[in-house]
Amino acid sequence: MLLQKFLTLAAAMIVVASGGIAVAEGPGDPAAVKSEDGKNFDKDGNPTYKIAADGTVDWYTYSGYRRYHSECHVCHGPDGEGSTYAPALKDSVKSMSYGDFLGVVASGRKNVTTSQENVMPAFGDNPNVACYMDDIYIYLRARANDAVGRVRPAKKEDKPAEYQKAEDACMGKR
Amino acid sequence: MHKVLATCLSVGVGLTGALAAGSAFANDELMKMSDNPKDWVMPAGNYANQRYSQLKQITADNVGKLQVAWTFSTGVLRGHEGGPLIIGNMMYVHTPVPNKVYALDLSKENQIVWKYEPKQDPNVIPVMCCDTVNRGVAYGDGKIFLHQADTTLVALDAKTGKVEWTVKNGDPGKGGTGTSAPLVVKDKVLIGISGGEFGVQCHVTAYDIKSGKQVWRAFSEGPDDQILVDPEKTTELGKPIGKDSSIKTWQGDQWKIGGGCTWGWMSYDPALNLVYYGSGNPSTWNPKQRPGDNKWSMTIFARNPDNGQARWVYQMTPHDEWDYDGVNEMILSDQQMGGAARKLLTHFDRNGLGYTLDRATGELLVAEKYDPKVNWTSGVDMNKSSPTYGRPKVLDAASTEKGGEDHNTKGICPAALGTKDEQPAAYSPDTKLFYVPTNHVCMDYEPFKVSYTAGQPYVGATLSMYPPPGESNMGNFIAWDNTTGKIVWSNKEQFSVWSGALATAGGVVFYGTLEGYLKAVDAKTGKELYKFKTPSGIIGNVTTYEQGGKQYIAILSGVGGWAGIGLAAGLTDPTAGLGAVGGYAALSNYTALGGTLTVFALPQ
Numbered sequence: 001m002l003l004q005k006f007l008t009l010a011a012a013m014i015v016v017a018s019g020g021i022a023v024a025e026g027p028g029d030p031a032a033v034k035s036e037d038g039k040n041f042d043k044d045g046n047p048t049y050k051i052a053a054d055g056t057v058d059w060y061t062y063s064g065y066r067r068y069h070s071e072c073h074v075c076h077g078p079d080g081e082g083s084t085y086a087p088a089l090k091d092s093v094k095s096m097s098y099g100d101f102l103g104v105v106a107s108g109r110k111n112v113t114t115s116q117e118n119v120m121p122a123f124g125d126n127p128n129v130a131c132y133m134d135d136i137y138i139y140l141r142a143r144a145n146d147a148v149g150r151v152r153p154a155k156k157e158d159k160p161a162e163y164q165k166a167e168d169a170c171m172g173k174r
Numbered sequence: 175m176h177k178v179l180a181t182c183l184s185v186g187v188g189l190t191g192a193l194a195a196g197s198a199f200a201n202d203e204l205m206k207m208s209d210n211p212k213d214w215v216m217p218a219g220n221y222a223n224q225r226y227s228q229l230k231q232i233t234a235d236n237v238g239k240l241q242v243a244w245t246f247s248t249g250v251l252r253g254h255e256g257g258p259l260i261i262g263n264m265m266y267v268h269t270p271v272p273n274k275v276y277a278l279d280l281s282k283e284n285q286i287v288w289k290y291e292p293k294q295d296p297n298v299i300p301v302m303c304c305d306t307v308n309r310g311v312a313y314g315d316g317k318i319f320l321h322q323a324d325t326t327l328v329a330l331d332a333k334t335g336k337v338e339w340t341v342k343n344g345d346p347g348k349g350g351t352g353t354s355a356p357l358v359v360k361d362k363v364l365i366g367i368s369g370g371e372f373g374v375q376c377h378v379t380a381y382d383i384k385s386g387k388q389v390w391r392a393f394s395e396g397p398d399d400q401i402l403v404d405p406e407k408t409t410e411l412g413k414p415i416g417k418d419s420s421i422k423t424w425q426g427d428q429w430k431i432g433g434g435c436t437w438g439w440m441s442y443d444p445a446l447n448l449v450y451y452g453s454g455n456p457s458t459w460n461p462k463q464r465p466g467d468n469k470w471s472m473t474i475f476a477r478n479p480d481n482g483q484a485r486w487v488y489q490m491t492p493h494d495e496w497d498y499d500g501v502n503e504m505i506l507s508d509q510q511m512g513g514a515a516r517k518l519l520t521h522f523d524r525n526g527l528g529y530t531l532d533r534a535t536g537e538l539l540v541a542e543k544y545d546p547k548v549n550w551t552s553g554v555d556m557n558k559s560s561p562t563y564g565r566p567k568v569l570d571a572a573s574t575e576k577g578g579e580d581h582n583t584k585g586i587c588p589a590a591l592g593t594k595d596e597q598p599a600a601y602s603p604d605t606k607l608f609y610v611p612t613n614h615v616c617m618d619y620e621p622f623k624v625s626y627t628a629g630q631p632y633v634g635a636t637l638s639m640y641p642p643p644g645e646s647n648m649g650n651f652i653a654w655d656n657t658t659g660k661i662v663w664s665n666k667e668q669f670s671v672w673s674g675a676l677a678t679a680g681g682v683v684f685y686g687t688l689e690g691y692l693k694a695v696d697a698k699t700g701k702e703l704y705k706f707k708t709p710s711g712i713i714g715n716v717t718t719y720e721q722g723g724k725q726y727i728a729i730l731s732g733v734g735g736w737a738g739i740g741l742a743a744g745l746t747d748p749t750a751g752l753g754a755v756g757g758y759a760a761l762s763n764y765t766a767l768g769g770t771l772t773v774f775a776l777p778q
Contacts, residue, residue: 065636066620066622066636067636069636069637069638070622070624070633070634070635070636071631071633073637073739074304074371074631074633074739075300075304075739077739077740077742077743078638078639078740078743078745079743081742081743081744082742082743083738083739083740083742083743084253084305084733084734084735084738084739084742084761084762084767085252085253085304085305085734085738085739086739088743108300110296112296115249115251116251117271117272117296117299117306118299119296119297119299119300120300121297121300121301121630123630125627125630126627126630126631127625127627128624128625128627128630128631128632128633128634129630152582152618152638171623171625172625
């Protein structure tokens with residue numbers, strides 16, 4: 001269900017953003033102004049991170065850290081830092097809207113020229129990524145703003161009950 | 175599928191019968207050619223995978239005077255693994271995707287005689303787990319064989335580059351890709367497949383050298399008729415493996431997406447008529463999700479190249495919990511051991527253990543750590559009467575299975591990239607030592623549940639990597655005695671050593687570094703004798719040849735591969751805030767992308 005929601009959202013975003021991905025427009029102020037079931041949003045309603053004074057990260061940031069280092073790091077390098085193979089996503093999300101991010105993750109992208117062939121696959125059908133796109137986005141947004149370092153978050157909020165329900169539905173568990 | 179396989183098997187048997195009557199095989203030619211040290215006719219130098227050359231114009235005394243003789247840009251930016259072949263006055267240079275092959279005439283100032291560049295669907299690029307590398311071409315029967323990223327095995331006329339035949343070896347739509355170098359044996363071309371991070375049921379396949387027709391295919395896991403074993407005659411550690419040896423070690427149908435990929439270097443013993451290779455990690459990286467020993471992932475295979483039947487197997491890491499692929503090369507040597515002449519097989523596994531086996535029988539002789547920091551095991555049970563004979567004892571502190579899903583197991587050495595990855599070691603019959611490029615990196619590993627989608631990554635673990643506590647170097651280049659299982663000397667390297675070594679009769683050993691240095695060291699002592707910084711980081715293998723009476727040393731530079739992905743930005747510092755020191759240095763501060771062949775010689 002969640003997957004479906006993501007895909008619809010992502011698809012909608014692609015339509016809106018088609019041709020506009022190259023335009024550098026970042027997500028703006030990351031400050032959380034609203035929280036819903038443990039998920040934080042900025043003033044524009046985009047998902048964002050929340051780090052407490054003692055370093056405790058919200059569940060989404062922590063989950064994003066884990067998912068990034070399973071699904072993304074094999075091309076994009078550790079901690080969103082980039083590699084010899086693929087760009088640093090902690091920088092990419094600075095000049096990319098939330099919608100563009102979802103669109104690229106769901107549909108992939110190709111930069112194939114005579115001198116370079118860079119191809120990102122479409123993850124829309126992969127529940128290991130699609131069910132966690134917001135988590136990964138929130139983690140990368142935190143990395144982009146140096147709100148979390150190149151380190152596993154030491155303290156985290158508990159997994160919200162609503163999150164668990166949505167995760168189970170999305171991953172097809174009963 | 176089964177029918178096709180059965181048909182192929184009977185064809186295979188038929189062919190073998192027909193050709194056994196003494197017709198000249200490609201490997202007769204190859205063996206003769208590999209005895210000529212002026213050439214370098216197969217990726218590892220010879221069938222024994224020794225990466226040793228009898229050339230000795232360049233010696234420990236004069237190597238310090240080495241100079242760059244010529245260079246060649248491949249025009250490709252991705253990671254350059256492997257090295258060129260040299261046959262007569264021709265050199266064959268391959269590249270990562272787009273998988274170009276250049277034929278250069280060494281007698282005509284390295285002029286390009288022909289170039290091959292296939293058209294491939296770019297969608298194969300993102301299913302190559304760790305860069306779009308290719309480990310090289312093979313030669314036989316007047317043809318050059320290339321395994322393209324999209325798993326097309328292509329035979330090119332060595333003189334003209336004309337395509338003689340092509341065959342598809344796998345399905346990139348399901349994550350199967352081509353990265354490894356083929357091996358030509360008799361009238362066949364053998365090739366493996368990559369895709370362990372995509373749940374591919376991996377295999378080694380033999381194709382007819384003349385036509386490209388499939389002769390046999392041996393999967394790493396599955397029913398006995400798919401893995402080509404005889405339950406009574408195929409042995410592990412001297413005992414028959416029995417019926418259904420693979421499928422009874424997997425839950426349900428998990429073997430169908432079981433990995434066990436076959437992207438390493440293969441070797442061949444013509445006298446025993448056995449080919450040797452290793453299989454990779456079981457898919458997924460989450461051990462909780464795939465109970466059982468997951469046979470025959472992480473296994474050394476000895477197979478009959480005529481029909482693919484396994485003579486013996488040995489599973490090094492049952493039920494992998496760390497991604498310690500068993501694909502690294504098997505180096506064959508005939509040595510004295512325990513007062514007897516033995517036919518040995520030596521293998522430096524990702525899991526950090528250096529194994530010595532009798533390659534005729536598969537008897538385990540030595541299994542010792544070749545990096546003292548290896549801490550996931552207290553060692554292999556060498557007691558032949560023990561019920562756990564041949565198994566490594568896994569320490570609870572490093573067991574991600576014991577830790578379970580969603581638990582971060584810390585401080586495991588080595589990291590998933592292993593104490594050594596695909597970068598092949600060399601063996602010198604002069605010193606009787608093995609020269610091993612190694613990684614010196616540890617990790618935290620947290621497995622969690624993943625679901626399988628065809629053609630999508632199937633990983634299921636979060637990793638972070640760092641140098642062993644208290645160490646500032648991420649690599650070592652070591653000399654190893656395979657009969658005692660001891661390190662003879664060890665040179666520290668700032669970064670993992672991800673380049674294949676070369677040993678020579680001149681008493682010099684060569685290797686490359688990730689910063690881009692081509693280094694020459696004394697084979698006896700490890701003393702550094704020469705270094706030169708090539709245009710990019712080196713993940714290629716050092717090669718030597720003679721042309722016009724002169725010995726040359728050739729190396730492909732072009733940083734990338736898993737080394738480039740993991741190390742470009744520097745390793746994760748688990749104690750961030752204490753200050754990043756040498757061990758966390760970012761490779762991107764030392765080198766940038768770009769493929770170049772650099773060739774060295776002594777001055778006139």
